[in-house]
Amino acid sequence: MPNAQNVLLRYNMSHSSKSGQTASGTAGRLTRINGKTLIRHHTNSIWEYCLRDQTGNVHGRVPEDIIITTLTRLEAGYINTYSNVKNHPGWQTAYMRAPRPVNLVNAAGNLTQSQNVWTYPCHYCGIVLPEQLIEVDHRQPKSRPGPAILKSLHTLHNQYAGSGAHGRKATQLDNIMQNGNIQPITPKGWSWGNWQSGLATRVNALATANDPLAHINAQAKQDRYRITEYGETFLSVCVMYYGQSRTEKICVNNLINLVPACGICNGASGKGASAHAHQ
Numbered sequence: 001m002p003n004a005q006n007v008l009l010r011y012n013m014s015h016s017s018k019s020g021q022t023a024s025g026t027a028g029r030l031t032r033i034n035g036k037t038l039i040r041h042h043t044n045s046i047w048e049y050c051l052r053d054q055t056g057n058v059h060g061r062v063p064e065d066i067i068i069t070t071l072t073r074l075e076a077g078y079i080n081t082y083s084n085v086k087n088h089p090g091w092q093t094a095y096m097r098a099p100r101p102v103n104l105v106n107a108a109g110n111l112t113q114s115q116n117v118w119t120y121p122c123h124y125c126g127i128v129l130p131e132q133l134i135e136v137d138h139r140q141p142k143s144r145p146g147p148a149i150l151k152s153l154h155t156l157h158n159q160y161a162g163s164g165a166h167g168r169k170a171t172q173l174d175n176i177m178q179n180g181n182i183q184p185i186t187p188k189g190w191s192w193g194n195w196q197s198g199l200a201t202r203v204n205a206l207a208t209a210n211d212p213l214a215h216i217n218a219q220a221k222q223d224r225y226r227i228t229e230y231g232e233t234f235l236s237v238c239v240m241y242y243g244q245s246r247t248e249k250i251c252v253n254n255l256i257n258l259v260p261a262c263g264i265c266n267g268a269s270g271k272g273a274s275a276h277a278h279q
């Protein structure tokens with residue numbers, strides 16, 4: 001776990017990256033800010049990290065203790081092998097893992113008496129599946145970490161990235177980590193008849209390379225969070241401490257970016273359009 005001492009140790013290494021860093025929903029990966037450099041200094045004996053521009057002005061001053069607290073929370077939510085999030089007690093509770101009756105047809109063609117097995121509802125369509133059949137979906141894709149980074153920043157501190165909406169999950173991240181006082185994150189869900197037509201819609205979306213509706217909705221999601229100068233300082237500390245690729249991986253493979261999904265919803269390119277999950 002990061003602490004002030006080992007972050008400072010990294011800061012004092014001559015070769016550690018001190019370049020200013022930013023992220024956006026459209027850029028995809030972390031981006032270096034030309035002309036801004038990460039510095040640590042103190043004002044009235046309070047140590048801060050901030051970015052200094054070429055004229056010597058500083059931007060995004062964040063007290064060191066807030067940097068360390070949020071860095072620690074970010075790392076606490078990181079799941080190294082993302083499918084292992086199914087073993088996380090808080091995540092299990094949030095996504096409504098429970099024993100539920102499941103029917104089977106046996107070799108004689110008879111419907112067996114239903115048995116209770118551990119299940120999850122798909123976060124998108126709500127279908128209940130045994131946990132072995134539930135997949136773990138990255139809500140923001142691995143291939144474009146920008147939106148996941150912005151979402152992480154917003155969750156960690158509301159001054160790192162702003163938005164007009166307040167997600168339920170953001171307010172209960174600490175509860176999920178500690179598996180206490182968790183409000184279930186319910187699926188968007190479908191009525192049964194609509195589920196079938198929705199399923200067909202999404203299968204079609206899979207077969208359509210350029211789904212215009214999916215694109216519009218993806219754009220709306222990308223615009224949901226905007227990084228602030230405080231967020232840029234925090235990201236610059238992350239890249240100094242972890243490096244670029246690992247910073248991106250920590251945000252993408254994070255409790256706040258992983259949801260249970262059925263195979264259809266997990267693979268569907270149009271899932272943001274046709275089964276947009278609330279959170």
Ligand SMILES: [Zn+2]
Binds near residue numbers: 122125
């Ligand atoms: Zn589904």
